[in-house]
Structure formats: C-alpha cells, structure tokens
Amino acid sequence: MKxxxxxxxxxxxxxxxxxxxxxxxxxxxVNIGTPYTVFSTTTRxxxxxxxxxxxxxxxxxxxxxxxxxxPSHSPGELSYRYKNPDPRKNFTIAQELPVDSVSDLRARFLxxxxxxxxxxxxxxxxVHGYNSTHPETAYRAAQMAHDVKLPGSLVMYSWPSxxxxxxxxxxxxxMLFARDGLEETVRxxxxxxxxxxxxxxxxxxTALAMEMLRQADLRNPGWAARTLNGGVILISPDLDVDVFDxxxxxxxxxxxxxxxxxxxxxxxxxxxxxxxxxxxxxxLGNIKSADRLERWPIEVIDLTAFNADxxxxxxxxxxxxSLLAVLRSASNVSRVFGPVDPSLLQQILPQSQTITNxxxxxxxxxQQRREER
Numbered sequence: 001m002k003x004x005x006x007x008x009x010x011x012x013x014x015x016x017x018x019x020x021x022x023x024x025x026x027x028x029x030v031n032i033g034t035p036y037t038v039f040s041t042t043t044r045x046x047x048x049x050x051x052x053x054x055x056x057x058x059x060x061x062x063x064x065x066x067x068x069x070x071p072s073h074s075p076g077e078l079s080y081r082y083k084n085p086d087p088r089k090n091f092t093i094a095q096e097l098p099v100d101s102v103s104d105l106r107a108r109f110l111x112x113x114x115x116x117x118x119x120x121x122x123x124x125x126x127v128h129g130y131n132s133t134h135p136e137t138a139y140r141a142a143q144m145a146h147d148v149k150l151p152g153s154l155v156m157y158s159w160p161s162x163x164x165x166x167x168x169x170x171x172x173x174x175m176l177f178a179r180d181g182l183e184e185t186v187r188x189x190x191x192x193x194x195x196x197x198x199x200x201x202x203x204x205x206t207a208l209a210m211e212m213l214r215q216a217d218l219r220n221p222g223w224a225a226r227t228l229n230g231g232v233i234l235i236s237p238d239l240d241v242d243v244f245d246x247x248x249x250x251x252x253x254x255x256x257x258x259x260x261x262x263x264x265x266x267x268x269x270x271x272x273x274x275x276x277x278x279x280x281x282x283x284l285g286n287i288k289s290a291d292r293l294e295r296w297p298i299e300v301i302d303l304t305a306f307n308a309d310x311x312x313x314x315x316x317x318x319x320x321x322s323l324l325a326v327l328r329s330a331s332n333v334s335r336v337f338g339p340v341d342p343s344l345l346q347q348i349l350p351q352s353q354t355i356t357n358x359x360x361x362x363x364x365x366x367q368q369r370r371e372e373r
Contacts, residue, residue, distance in 0.1 A: 022082040023135035029087035029094040033068030042158035043181035052134040062099035067142035075147040076321040091139040106192040122152025123194040129203025133163035198230035206237035210247040225253035236285040258298040268314040
C-alpha cells in the first residue's frame with residue numbers, strides 16, 4: 001500500500017511540472033495524421049490566451065476540435081506533448097472552432113452523418129475524471145472513440161478539473177458545480193437532432209454523471225431513460241456503492257443498457273477507498289461482488305483479466321489492446337450499446353451479470369488466437 005501511494009505521488013508530481021492547459025494548434029497535422037472530430041461543451045473559464053483552464057464558468061461554451069491520430073498509433077496508446085507536438089508521433093489538435101448555437105451544432109452533426117453515411121444520428125457524450133485538463137480530455141476521447149470505432153458523433157463534456165496532482169478536493173467541488181452544465185449538454189445534443197444518445201463517464205466523472213441523472217429525474221421523472229436512449233456506461237467509477245444506490249433509487253426508469261466496468265486491480269480506486277476510511281478500499285469501480293447491485297437492471301462487467309496489457313489499470317477500457325480488439329471486432333458495436341435489448345452487451349462479453357476473471361481470460365485467449373491466425 002505504501003509503495004502504491006509513493007509511486008502515485010511521484011507520477012503526479014512529475015505531471016505537475018508541465019503546463020498541462022497548453023493546447024498548441026498545428027493546422028498541417030491534418031495532412032499527416034488521421035483527423036477525428038471532437039465536439040466539446042465546457043464550463044471551464046476561457047483564459048486570455050484562449051485556453052480553457054481550471055477556473056469555473058457559469059456559461060456553457062461549445063467548440064469543435066479536429067484531433068489527429070498519429071500514423072504510428074497503436075490501439076490503447078496515447079502520446080501527446082504540451083509543447084511542439086510531432087503529428088507523426090503525437091495526438092495533435094489541428095483546429096478549434098467555436099460552435100455558436102444549437103442550430104449550428106445540428107448542422108455539424110448532419111454534416112458528419114452525411115460524410116460518414118451513418119443511418120442514425122448517434123452521439124456519444126464522454127465525461128472525464130479527476131486530474132484532467134481540456135486538451136488531455138480531447139486526446140483521450142479521440143483515442144478511445146477511434147480505437148473502438150465508435151459510431152456517430154463524439155461530444156466531450158470538459159468540466160473544470162484543476163488538472164493538478166493534489167487538486168482532488170477542488171475537483172470534487174468542481175464535479176458538483178458541473179452538474180447543470182452536463183444536463184444542459186445532454187439537452188443541447190438532443191435539441192440538435194440526436195436520435196440516439198450514449199453517456200460514457202470515467203472515474204470521478206461517473207459521480208458527476210450519476211448526480212446529473214438524479215437531479216434531472218427528480219425534476220422530470222423518466223427523463224434519464226427517455227433521453228439517454230443509447231444507454232449509460234460507467235468506466236472505473238470512483239463512487240461509493242451506497243451513494244450509487246441512493247442515486248439509482250431516484251431514477252424512475254434506468255436507462256438501457258446500463259453498464260458498469262470494474263476491475264479489482266484498479267490501484268487508483270483502492271487508494272481512493274482507503275483515503276475515505278473504508279477497510280477494503282472498495283469503490284463501485286473495484287467492487288469484488290455484484291451481489292449488492294442485483295436489484296438494479298444493470299450489467300456489471302469485470303475487466304480485471306485485461307489489466308495485464310493495459311497502459312492504465314484505472315482506464316482498462318481505453319488502454320488494453322486486447323479488450324479494444326474485442327470491442328472493435330464486435331459485429332455491430334452500435335447494436336451492442338443500442339436501446340433495443342440490453343442482453344446484446346453479451347454478444348461481445350460472456351453471459352453472466354458479473355464477468356469473472358476466469359471468463360475474462362477466456363475472452364483474451366480467444367482474441368489472441370484470432371490474432372495469431
């Protein structure tokens with residue numbers, strides 16, 4: 001435990017040495033890397049130099065960014081620089097444009113739908129976690145969506161995280177501050193003509209997502225299930241299980257499908273739980289048994305077996321090449337996360353509410369055999 005805390009502190013201190021809010025724009029990157037459109041809504045204050053920092057803003061701003069994926073990219077990897085990025089090796093921002101209104105956002109969604117020949121106007125909203133800056137969130141969102149071959153448009157909600165090693169307390173307050181902005185983001189996406197909306201949240205962002213769903217359903221019962229008709233995915237949720245239960249109780253109907261991705265080897269969540277005084281260091285994202293969650297119509301997916309090749313044990317879903325290959329090779333990812341039948345999740349994952357380590361290993365072995373052929 002002491003070694004884990006020390007290693008975490010060292011890595012966070014090293015990250016704090018850089019100005020992580022810097023977002024150099026390199027227009028020529030579109031001629032080198034693969035361009036990926038990331039729309040963003042943010043409640044970060046826009047600074048004098050144009051960057052979106054950690055200060056909070058009551059105004060919800062919208063922008064469209066073009067993020068380029070480097071030619072050298074391998075699934076699960078994320079390489080970027082705060083200064084002088086090399087588009088051949090690094091994720092790079094090639095363009096950032098303001099989105100002035102909901103009608104403007106609608107026009108851009110339509111453009112993407114036509115250009116990609118998507119049958120539905122699908123939108124995935126990604127909510128980042130603790131210690132994340134605006135550009136880092138853009139890079140991660142693009143990497144994850146690109147590697148999974150996510151269908152439809154991508155919107156990231158960039159809430160005002162401090163983006164610093166020891167900004168956890170600030171981030172908790174910012175997460176609570178950002179609830180209205182996330183709800184407004186979902187409403188604008190719906191008003192912009194989205195026919196199917198999926199909400200994906202990571203780490204502390206899952207607490208934000210659940211708080212938003214709770215407050216929206218208290219005002220308008222059934223809103224969450226009606227609006228998020230593509231489902232909800234919570235990845236490595238840094239959320240107390242009792243709090244999660246209390247939030248779920250306020251939902252008239254639970255959006256479907258509703259997936260919770262967990263890992264018993266998530267060291268970040270183990271530390272988070274112990275800092276809160278829980279004897280086992282348990283959070284929703286590292287829960288050892290799904291028995292406590294049986295009353296909810298959700299899928300609990302154990303990704304522990306994929307930790308071995310994941311670059312981040314706290315974000316296995318985005319950094320494990322083996323898991324990304326399984327998700328990517330699914331015959332129809334949009335159907336897997338679609339509103340028709342929650343059991344479609346099991347088309348790519350073994351059939352049980354909790355996918356045990358043993359089942360996870362079987363999945364990994366099957367994928368490895370496919371790659372060897």
